[in-house]
Amino acid sequence: MADGETPLLDELEKGPWPSYVKEIKRMASKNAASKDLLGIQELSYKDKVTHWKHGGIVGVTGYGAGVIGRYTDMPDKFPNAAAFHTLRINQPAGWFYNTKSLRTICDIWEKYGSGMTNFHGSTGDIILLGTTTENLQPCFDALTDAGFDLGGSGSALRTISGCVGKARCEWSSIDTLDIIYNLTMEFQDEIHRPRWPYKFKIKTSGCPNDCSAAIARADFTIIGTWKDGLRIDQEKVREYVDKGMDINGLIVNKCPTYALEWDGKSRELKFYEDDCVRCMHCINKMPKAIRPGVDTGATILIGGKAPIIKGAYLSWVLIPFMKMEPPYDEVKDLLRKIWDWWDENGRTRERLAELIERVGLKTFLKEIGLKPVPQMVYKPRANPYVFLK
Amino acid sequence: MAEVTEELKQKVIDYLKTVTKAKNKEVAREIGEDKHLVDKAIAELGKEGKIEYLYLGASFIKLKE
Ligand code: HEM
Ligand code: HEM
Ligand code: SF4
Numbered sequence: 427m428a429d430g431e432t433p434l435l436d437e438l439e440k441g442p443w444p445s446y447v448k449e450i451k452r453m454a455s456k457n458a459a460s461k462d463l464l465g466i467q468e469l470s471y472k473d474k475v476t477h478w479k480h481g482g483i484v485g486v487t488g489y490g491a492g493v494i495g496r497y498t499d500m501p502d503k504f505p506n507a508a509a510f511h512t513l514r515i516n517q518p519a520g521w522f523y524n525t526k527s528l529r530t531i532c533d534i535w536e537k538y539g540s541g542m543t544n545f546h547g548s549t550g551d552i553i554l555l556g557t558t559t560e561n562l563q564p565c566f567d568a569l570t571d572a573g574f575d576l577g578g579s580g581s582a583l584r585t586i587s588g589c590v591g592k593a594r595c596e597w598s599s600i601d602t603l604d605i606i607y608n609l610t611m612e613f614q615d616e617i618h619r620p621r622w623p624y625k626f627k628i629k630t631s632g633c634p635n636d637c638s639a640a641i642a643r644a645d646f647t648i649i650g651t652w653k654d655g656l657r658i659d660q661e662k663v664r665e666y667v668d669k670g671m672d673i674n675g676l677i678v679n680k681c682p683t684y685a686l687e688w689d690g691k692s693r694e695l696k697f698y699e700d701d702c703v704r705c706m707h708c709i710n711k712m713p714k715a716i717r718p719g720v721d722t723g724a725t726i727l728i729g730g731k732a733p734i735i736k737g738a739y740l741s742w743v744l745i746p747f748m749k750m751e752p753p754y755d756e757v758k759d760l761l762r763k764i765w766d767w768w769d770e771n772g773r774t775r776e777r778l779a780e781l782i783e784r785v786g787l788k789t790f791l792k793e794i795g796l797k798p799v800p801q802m803v804y805k806p807r808a809n810p811y812v813f814l815k
Numbered sequence: 816m817a818e819v820t821e822e823l824k825q826k827v828i829d830y831l832k833t834v835t836k837a838k839n840k841e842v843a844r845e846i847g848e849d850k851h852l853v854d855k856a857i858a859e860l861g862k863e864g865k866i867e868y869l870y871l872g873a874s875f876i877k878l879k880e
């Protein structure tokens with residue numbers, strides 16, 4: 427294989443979809459680290475073994491999180507990518523930027539790093555891919571001068587994220603962006619200075635549609651909901667029906683708890699508030715006719731995670747309804763209680779859900795001072811992955 | 816809540832001299848001090864650049880060399 431040729435990686439450029447190989451190649455013409463990155467990747471495919479190592483000392487002064495350290499095990503062959511660290515930058519809630527701030531980030535990253543970015547990582551952060559150990563501190567200094575900060579990594583509170591909420595979505599029952607911002611400012615130490623058994627994630631969605639998949643992706647899940655009944659505009663319901671909507675087939679019979687009934691004679695959609703579990707289905711189907719209630723707050727769920735030590739979990743209900751108004755003291759108190767208990771009792775690399783499973787939900791509730799309620803189903807569905815046959 | 820003292824920070828440093836790495840809760844247990852206070856002391860030592868963080872599958876702290 428001639429120097430710089432990448433026959434195996436080239437396979438990943440074939441086909442109609444975007445390819446990260448194409449993007450790295452574009453950078454490789456400008457940046458030596460990216461060129462060596464291609465070399466390491468090609469060799470890993472050829473040898474069928476990874477040529478990367480994880481870990482070590484990661485961070486800039488005062489921080490133990492936000493830098494993900496990566497080294498190659500072949501530094502002699504690939505000196506320009508001997509270290510290829512990634513910075514996680516705390517994204518603004520809702521991922522709103524102006525062009526100036528985007529240019530600022532890119533200029534800093536072209537100066538100190540590979541120039542390659544990922545907007546955004548699975549954590550929600552801006553991901554700046556690939557720099558050297560020496561450049562970490564000056565890059566961080568330049569970023570903080572420009573008003574940015576690192577996000578979470580390691581055994582820390584991860585960068586808090588959630589759906590776009592009230593900024594753009596009419597269904598949002600809580601101000602997800604304000605919650606994210608407020609909790610982020612409150613828990614700076616927890617984000618930057620890892621001290622727990624393992625990672626901890628908080629995510630929030632404005633309504634049960636859960637566009638940020640907070641149920642599957644967070645140890646602590648905040649989902650907007652409401653206490654009163656749906657707001658139904660009967661005139662608009664009739665409009666849908668007159669335009670041919672199969673109201674029984676698509677809505678009434680699809681309501682998971684049979685809380686709706688279509689009276690064909692009076693042409694009225696009857697609603698049994700006590701039976702409604704606020705799943706959003708009828709609202710999604712008839713957005714002009716049905717809206718969430720007005721007595722809003724959140725359901726708090728705990729324990730979602732991907733499989734590492736044990737299998738994957740979806741979060742399950744801890745508190746069926748909590749008011750969500752600044753300064754969010756109730757949520758903060760609850761978080762602190764949970765962290766204290768988990769930190770004291772958790773084994774290294776044991777997530778909250780795994781600890782609860784080990785010692786039992788009863789013990790957990792007793793320790794954090796909550797009474798069991800029927801909504802605390804433990805746990806509705808253990809495997810969030812759908813396998814297509 | 817009590818404040819972090821120089822004495823407490825020194826106790827943390829002295830303990831870290833005896834180990835290669837530790838978690839905050841081990842430090843608190845070994846030196847027999849309140850966990851919340853030790854967390855604060857360690858955060859301050861971090862900001863002062865006296866300790867650093869290590870990642871080996873999970874995060875630990877150690878004295879800066
Ligand atoms: C077999 C090899 C690998 C495995 C099993 C693995 C596994 C993982 C896992 C589980 C996460 C998510 C961690 C979290 O939730 O914080 C992650 C994130 C990450 N890994 Fe790896 N990894 C591997 C190789 C690599 C390599 C070779 C690199 C870079 C050279 C790398 C860079 C990263 C980065 C930058 C993230 C953060 C991504 C984001 O936040 O979107 N990983 N990896
Ligand atoms: C045949 C042409 C197009 C197709 C098939 C198409 C398809 C799509 C799809 C499937 C989405 C995702 C929607 C979702 O998240 O549910 C989307 C989003 C979007 N498209 Fe297009 N699109 C087209 C043309 C355009 C054009 C011409 C523009 C701008 C001039 C545009 C701007 C956008 C924007 C801004 C979004 C993101 C909206 C959001 O996040 O809320 N698209 N498009
Ligand atoms: S989760 Fe609900 S509130 Fe948030 S963006 Fe999705 S539909 Fe809107």
Ligand code: SF4
Nearest residue numbers: 681702703705706708
């Ligand atoms: S929100 Fe869901 S549970 Fe409630 S009435 Fe509509 S479909 Fe039924």
